[in-house]
Amino acid sequence: MGICFSKSSGSPPHVAQTVSLGTPPERLQWPPREALEQYQIQQAAYHMGASVLGEPVSSPRRLATAGQTVHDVRLLLKHGRGNVKADDIPSHGHNGIGSSAASYARSYEHQAARAVLVGAGICDQHAPLCAIVHAPHMAVGEISTVTASSAVPLREITDEGATNDVSAGHVWSELRRGDRDQMSTVVMDAWANGPAVRLQDSAWVAAPIQDKRLMDKITAQIEKNGVEEMAPLQRQLVDERVRDKLEAPTSWTKYAEPQVISPEFAGRVREALGRCSEDEKEKIASDMIRDTYGIERGSRNHRSAVISVLQAVSRLDALSRPDVVPSEHITAIGSSLPSSSRSRARSSQSR
Secondary structure (H helix, E strand, O other): OOEEEEOOOOOOOOOOOEEEEOOOHHHOOOOOOOOOOHHHHHHHHHHHHHHHOOOOOOOHHHHHHHHHHHHHHHHHOOOOOOOEHHHOOOOOOHHHHHHHHHHOOOOHHHHHHHHHHHOOOOHHHHHHHHHHHOHHHOOOOEEEEEEEEEEEEEEEEOOOOOEEEEEEEEEEEEEEEOEOOOOOOEEEOOOOEOOOEEHHHEOOOOOOOEEEEEEOHHHHHHHHHHHHHHHHHHHHHHHHHHHHHHHOOOOOOEEOOOEOEOHHHHHHHHHHHOOOOHHHHHHHHHHHHHHHHOOOOOOOOHHHHHHHHHHHHHHOOOOOOOOOOOOHHHHHHHHOOOHHHHHHHHHHHOO
16 A cells, blocks of 8 residues: 555645555455465565475464565655665666655654655665554564664675675664564565565574664554654655755665575575475465465466466565656656756766
8 A cells, every 4th residue: 555645625735634654454355356466476485485494484464464564665665765776777866866855864753754755765764664654563562673783794886886795784674572583573674675574584684783663563553653644744844855965966875686585595495496396386385375365276366376476486585676666756846956956966866
């Protein structure tokens, strides 16, 4: 669902008074009415990978719901990640401009609200949005986090196009049942590619961490409500920041698209798949689709889902995400600037 804006009856047509983030629990359907989407195929494929390793996911519906939140946040920030090179061209450079505008705030809540307005952000905005957007789906006793590390493995892309393996800072969200158990803790990382995964299978499992925020269901819902109320009030400030950044764009460090599933896990899955017959693989894929989304064998869309899951499970460390699109709002702001400012912005976007 992503985002929904609504207006009060007495407000101007361009002014949104309320914002609704994410997919309400009552909107989730098991099984879905339509064919499984890309993010749902990836979720079931990850569950299949865990199953063939003999380490099955114990709560597939819990992870699928977390995966829905990850997808919703990606749709919220569909104009791209400012520090991911792959998003530069499809966003027309709006990934960097929007991320700069969103980052110009002290608190995670203000950054999240501004990111919603510009539809772009770096991990600093994706993480708190995951943590609060998931609030309606949290069980009593669960904790959602904003978790940071100063040393996760990423690939930096230089201005010359060279790729270097680096250890860099990163922020993501986790869903915990009590302590940070690797089997029950779920990583929700909308900045990286891939589904919601158990901590033990994530690319960040070995990274040293510091929890920036810890929220129970009630606190996360309060924060979500606050961001929904705050976002429309930030429009003028955000637009001013967008104008500033169109005239003087931020130079972001650029990274290759990160994957939330660890390459070690994906490699072990490929090895295990090589020992399975085609019939075995089809049965496991079918079971995962049933257990995760409630789609029974013989039902509509079942066969196509099995085929798609079998394709995805062999490349769990090379998964894609929803297409990035340019922002009509940033385009409109840019068109009102002097031609010299537009030229500087285009020059920055091409680098």
